[in-house]
Amino acid sequence: MRGLSLLSLGLALVLRATGAPAGDQPSVALTPLPGKVRVEIGGRLFTEYLYSGQPRPVLYPVMGPSGIAMTRRFPLERGPAGESRDHSHHRSLWFAHGSMNGEDFWTEGGHSGRIVQEDFRIVAPDVLETSNVWRCPHGDGVCRDRRRLRFQVFPEGWLIDCEIVLLAAERDLVLGDTKEGGMAIRVADGLRLGSQGAGGRGVNSEGATGPDLWGKRARWVDYYGEIEGRMVGVAVFDHPASFRHPTWWHAREYGLLAANPFGMADFGAGPAHAGDATVPKGQSLRLRYGFFFHNGTPEVARVEAVYRRWAAP
Template identity: 45%
Template sequence: MTARILFACLALIPSLCLVADAPAADAPAADVQITDDGTKAVVTIDGQPFTEYRYSGYAKPILYPVYGPGQKPMTRNYPMVKDVDNEASDHPHHKSIWYTHDEVGGIRFWMEDAEGKTSKDVGTQVQTSLKIDGNKIIAQNDWKSSDGETVCSDQRILTFGSDGEARTIDYEVTWIASSGDLVIGDTKEGTMGMRTHPRLRLKADPKRGNHTAGGHSINSEGVEGKEMWGKRAAWVDYWGEIDGQLTGIAMFDHPSNPRHPTWWHARDYGLVAANPFGVNHFENKPDGSGDMTLKAGETMTFRYRFLFHTGDAESANVAQAYKAYAEE
């Protein structure tokens, strides 16, 4: 069954569609405007740039740039913009904010073909439709192998809002086994990912151009710093001084998500990713322990929130913000 036929079937049977009635962020207190120019959907909030959903020109859709409170840049510029002072040029597949995973139906989607670091088939996410509905972007994508075969599909809903001076992005993805049974593999390379602004990273690396760090982090269980890697938690928060303002990013794992609380592929150099599949790496269990299989036609939904805030985790009351999100 093709992805388009499956979407039509889901639309005709509301009880099977996990997306249409899915909870989203509270109605935004600010004025959110979204304009699609044919390659990207540009999001403004109260007339100021917030982010761009770039769905063309990359191996996967990305959110870049992303501006937090006070119009501070929240993510790394590389590789969309090169040779930025104090930015590392490692891992070019870490593009600001994205959603993908390696080992999907035997195809690698986290890695990108241009890097030439793998003999395995490397796939791409190809958008098939996009709709703007108020403060939401609703997009559909086919995950394709290098020979153009569709491995699976997804529908994602991105909801943009604010809470006082803080800004939010709700990122909801429904996987669809549109091309037969689908195995999502056990690997640390995934899934809801972000590469933070250099000032939020925990460790400097002069060899890679990282001459300063200064970031701090904590998760919902009170684990701090690099020890957060591979740990399960409902949320994580990273903060540091960006252009003279103490600013942070929290990522929330919704309690309805499969395998909540998720594991975090959270490195000290700025990569932060929620990954519910990498059990082998995170818990040193046999390879394949984290595999998940969807039967043909089945769907599975994951929901996350990005909270861009001022201050640290305590002053921003991140724990209470997560509690409110979990109860929506």
């Protein structure tokens, strides 16, 4: 991989951002390390992009502006006593889908596919680009993708802007209608919604809350609650240019929050296969989402205003 070749040459590549969306904000630093890229803001850990030793690339850990872990530790490492251990394929923050030409890339195991990074580049002080191939259990490639991740500092919080272009490189690509997929985060247990025995709350851009978030269309969804005595939250944004905006949400009270524009039948938005999407050979499909980590409630963090600023042309 190009990233590994950079390391083998002993190149210590650390790029620092000189700008921010507004005000005098701390700088962003991207540092390539074996199997991962470390992201720091003002010298503090924000996240690490892990591309080796995982069934798919993931971002872990993810620390909010207060230094609080915003995603569940399991299964990437041993978490605190009592941490939930369901759904071992929910790895912090990731993108996957459960039906890619009939192959499952959402779950894990011998019958599931893998997303393998082929290359990465740091193309700007706060931007990481990667190239990946989606491989069936028997090794054949189903499709490819290109990803662009930008790590941003806003006065109200920290944001990961994720743009993914799925490429039907060798054959038509059919993304099947299933709720099992999307741009996803498994939040820390303290952000799970109230019916799960936690104090978390959820709200979307249209005013729906709690269990009514699941399967609904919205521009954004925010999970927030108290962790370590601090009110913190994460809002997941769907960009207006993303496929089938505003997307549907696989938003579970136990802590999964996924933007999923393909699960229409599962979400009750159409008949069987209504959400299928075919990408003809040689063409592509573009998705773009944001993860905004903030302190305070959505109102205090001005989530709607941040969304509009992020989504503006």
